[in-house]
Amino acid sequence: MTQVNEGAVDLVQAIRGDMVESVHRGHAVICDGTGAVVEAWGNPAAMIYPRSSCKMVQALPLLESGAGRDLTTAQLALACASHQGQAEHTDAVAAWLSDLGLGEADLRCGAHMPYSEVARDGLIKTDESPCQLHNNCSGKHAGFLTLSQHLGGGPDYVEPDHPVQIAVRRAFEEVTGMESPGYGIDGCSAPNFATRLDGLGRAMGLFAAARAGRGARQDAMAKLAQAMGAEPLLVAGDGRACTDLMRAMDGKVAVKTGAEAVFVAIIPELDRGIALKIVDGETRAAEATIAALLVRLGVLSAEAPVAKRLMHGPITNCRSKVTGHYEVTLD
Amino acid sequence: MTQVNEGAVDLVQAIRGDMVESVHRGHAVICDGTGAVVEAWGNPAAMIYPRSSCKMVQALPLLESGAGRDLTTAQLALACASHQGQAEHTDAVAAWLSDLGLGEADLRCGAHMPYSEVARDGLIKTDESPCQLHNNCSGKHAGFLTLSQHLGGGPDYVEPDHPVQIAVRRAFEEVTGMESPGYGIDGCSAPNFATRLDGLGRAMGLFAAARAGRGARQDAMAKLAQAMGAEPLLVAGDGRACTDLMRAMDGKVAVKTGAEAVFVAIIPELDRGIALKIVDGETRAAEATIAALLVRLGVLSAEAPVAKRLMHGPITNCRSKVTGHYEVTLD
Numbered sequence: 001m002t003q004v005n006e007g008a009v010d011l012v013q014a015i016r017g018d019m020v021e022s023v024h025r026g027h028a029v030i031c032d033g034t035g036a037v038v039e040a041w042g043n044p045a046a047m048i049y050p051r052s053s054c055k056m057v058q059a060l061p062l063l064e065s066g067a068g069r070d071l072t073t074a075q076l077a078l079a080c081a082s083h084q085g086q087a088e089h090t091d092a093v094a095a096w097l098s099d100l101g102l103g104e105a106d107l108r109c110g111a112h113m114p115y116s117e118v119a120r121d122g123l124i125k126t127d128e129s130p131c132q133l134h135n136n137c138s139g140k141h142a143g144f145l146t147l148s149q150h151l152g153g154g155p156d157y158v159e160p161d162h163p164v165q166i167a168v169r170r171a172f173e174e175v176t177g178m179e180s181p182g183y184g185i186d187g188c189s190a191p192n193f194a195t196r197l198d199g200l201g202r203a204m205g206l207f208a209a210a211r212a213g214r215g216a217r218q219d220a221m222a223k224l225a226q227a228m229g230a231e232p233l234l235v236a237g238d239g240r241a242c243t244d245l246m247r248a249m250d251g252k253v254a255v256k257t258g259a260e261a262v263f264v265a266i267i268p269e270l271d272r273g274i275a276l277k278i279v280d281g282e283t284r285a286a287e288a289t290i291a292a293l294l295v296r297l298g299v300l301s302a303e304a305p306v307a308k309r310l311m312h313g314p315i316t317n318c319r320s321k322v323t324g325h326y327e328v329t330l331d
Numbered sequence: 332m333t334q335v336n337e338g339a340v341d342l343v344q345a346i347r348g349d350m351v352e353s354v355h356r357g358h359a360v361i362c363d364g365t366g367a368v369v370e371a372w373g374n375p376a377a378m379i380y381p382r383s384s385c386k387m388v389q390a391l392p393l394l395e396s397g398a399g400r401d402l403t404t405a406q407l408a409l410a411c412a413s414h415q416g417q418a419e420h421t422d423a424v425a426a427w428l429s430d431l432g433l434g435e436a437d438l439r440c441g442a443h444m445p446y447s448e449v450a451r452d453g454l455i456k457t458d459e460s461p462c463q464l465h466n467n468c469s470g471k472h473a474g475f476l477t478l479s480q481h482l483g484g485g486p487d488y489v490e491p492d493h494p495v496q497i498a499v500r501r502a503f504e505e506v507t508g509m510e511s512p513g514y515g516i517d518g519c520s521a522p523n524f525a526t527r528l529d530g531l532g533r534a535m536g537l538f539a540a541a542r543a544g545r546g547a548r549q550d551a552m553a554k555l556a557q558a559m560g561a562e563p564l565l566v567a568g569d570g571r572a573c574t575d576l577m578r579a580m581d582g583k584v585a586v587k588t589g590a591e592a593v594f595v596a597i598i599p600e601l602d603r604g605i606a607l608k609i610v611d612g613e614t615r616a617a618e619a620t621i622a623a624l625l626v627r628l629g630v631l632s633a634e635a636p637v638a639k640r641l642m643h644g645p646i647t648n649c650r651s652k653v654t655g656h657y658e659v660t661l662d
Contacts, residue, residue: 318441
C-alpha cells in the first residue's frame with residue numbers, strides 16, 4: 001500500500017512579497033472514459049480517503065436500486081452535496097425527510113455550525129444551536145435514508161454492516177476498480193472507503209463517459225453528474241469553490257471537493273475525469289490545483305473570476321492590501 | 332537562498348481509521364544560549380517569514396529605546412501577543428492607546444473578526460463590525476505607536492522606511508545574526524522580515540539566555556520573555572495553544588505561534604530556544620510539533636491535557652466519535 005506522501009510533487013506555492021512562504025505537494029490524475037490514466041502528477045498509486053469528493057459514488061445505489069426513481073434533480077444534487085446550510089439547503093432536506101415520513105432526528109450525521117455566514121449569524125442572533133439539517137452532508141444522509149427505507153434497513157444506516165453501506169461499498173469498489181483496503185469514519189459518521197488516487201480517477205472517468213440508456217449504472221452516473229451541474233448552488237453554496245466553478249462552466253462539468261484536500265471533476269464533453277489529493281490536507285491548494293487542471297483541459301476560462309481567484313488569489317490583508325499570491329505548477 | 336521546502340522532513344501525520352490521511356513536512360531547530368544550533372530536523376537554512384512568532388523581537392526597540400520604560404507586564408505581553416480579541420485584550424489595548432493620547436483610528440493594523448467566539452458572537456448579536464482593537468496584532472501596534480511617539484515618527488508607523496520599522500529591522504538582523512534578504516507585508520500591514528530558520532532559532536536562544544543587568548538588550552529580552560510567561564491569557568486567549576502551553580509550563584517558558592505554521596519557544600531554565608516551520612503552513616502541525624519538542628526537552632509534561640490534545644488529538648466528528656489522531660515523528 002502506497003502511503004499518501006510517497007512520490008508527491010510540488011503543486012502549489014503561496015508567495016508573500018517576492019518569496020515563497022509555503023508549498024503544497026500532491027498527486028493528480030486525469031482519466032479517460034475507460035478509467036485509464038492519461039496524465040498524472042505525483043503518484044497515482046497513493047492511497048487516499050476520498051472523503052466527500054465521492055458522494056456521487058455513494059449515491060449510485062440510491063438510483064440503481066430504484067429507490068430514488070422519483071427524486072428530483074435538486075434532490076439528486078443534494079445527495080451529492082457538501083452544502084453550507086443556507087435556507088435553500090436545509091429547507092429542501094427537511095422537505096425530503098418529510099416526504100419519507102421522517103424528520104431531523106432520523107439523521108445520523110450529527111450537527112455542526114453551517115458554513116454559510118448568513119445561516120450561522122442567524123443562529124447566533126437567536127441563540128439557536130445548529131441541527132443535523134445544517135450538517136453539510138444532510139442531503140447525502142437523506143439519500144441514505146431513502147435507500148434504507150427501500151431496502152428495509154434499520155435506523156442506524158451509517159453502520160458499516162448496514163445494507164446501505166454494504167451497497168455503497170460494492171458500488172465504490174466496482175467503479176474504482178479495486179477492493180478497498182478499509183475505511184475510516186467520516187465527519188458525518190458514514191464509513192469512507194479508502195482507494196488509490198487512480199481508483200478515484202477511474203471512477204470519475206467512468207462518470208464522464210456514462211450516457212443514459214446504457215444500463216442502470218450508466219443511467220445513474222449520467223443522471224447524478226447532470227444533476228450536480230444543473231444545481232450548482234445546492235452542491236455547495238454561494239461563494240464556494242464547487243458552486244462557482246460549476247457556474248463558470250455553465251454546468252457542463254461536475255466538480256466536488258472533499259475534506260483534507262481532495263477534489264474531483266467529471267467532464268462528459270471530453271470523456272475525462274480528474275482526481276487529486278494534496279498531501280497536507282489544505283483546501284486552498286486543492287482548489288487552486290483543480291482550477292488549473294480545468295483550465296489546462298480547456299473547460300474553464302483562465303479569465304473567469306473564480307479561476308483567477310482560486311489559482312492566483314491575490315492574498316490580501318486586514319487593510320485589503322495585496323500581500324501575496326498563489327502559483328500552481330503543473331509542468 | 333534556500334527555499335522553504337528544500338530538505339524538509341515528515342513531522343506530523345494525520346491518521347484516520349488505521350491509515351495515514353495527510354502528512355506535514357517541516358524544519359525545526361533547537362539553539363543554545365549562544366544561538367548555536369544544537370539539534371535540527373529538516374533544513375536549518377530554510378528561508379522563512381517568522382510572521383507573528385517574532386513579535387518579541389519586534390518589541391525590542393520599544394524597551395531598548397526607553398520608550399517602554401513605564402509599561403506594565405500586561406502591556407509588554409500584549410506587545411508580543413496574537414490575541415483573540417476577548418474583552419480582556421481589547422479593553423487593555425484601548426486603555427493603552429488612551430494613555431498615549433491616541434485612539435483606535437491611530438492604529439494601522441486593520442480590522443478582522445475576533446478569533447474569540449464569545450467576542451465574535453457578541454458583535455454578531457448587536458450587528459456591530461469588528462474594529463482595529465479586535466485585530467490580533469493590536470497590542471503590537473500599540474507598542475509601535477509608543478515607540479513612534481518617542482522617536483517623533485509620523486502616523487504611518489507600518490511603512491518600511493518609518494523610524495519604528497527601521498529600528499525593528501536593525502534589532503531583527505542583530506538577534507538573527509544575518510542580514511534579512513527582504514520583507515513581506517504581514518496581515519497587519521507591518522513589514523515582516525525574512526530570515527533563515529536557524530536565524531530565528533538563534534534569536535530564541537539569545538532570548539532564553541538573557542538575564543537582567545547585562546545591558547539594554549538582555550534587559551529587554553529577559554523582560555519580554557518573562558512578561559509573556561506571566562500573562563499567558565494576554566498573549567493569545569482562552570483555549571488557544573500559546574496560552575494553554577504557557578499555563579501548563581507555569582509560565583516558565585514563553586511560546587509564540589505565527590501564521591503559516593511557524594512556532595517558537597524560549598526556555599530560560601535550559602538556555603534553549605526553539606524555532607520551527609511547517610512547509611505547508613498548517614497550524615495544527617506546528618502546534619503538534621512544538622508540543623512534542625517541549626515534551627522532548629522535559630519542560631512540558633506529556634500527560635498535560637494540552638500536550639495530549641496538540642500532539643495526538645483525538646480527531647473527532649460531528650457526533651463526537653473518535654475518527655483519528657495525530658502522530659509527531661521526531662526520530
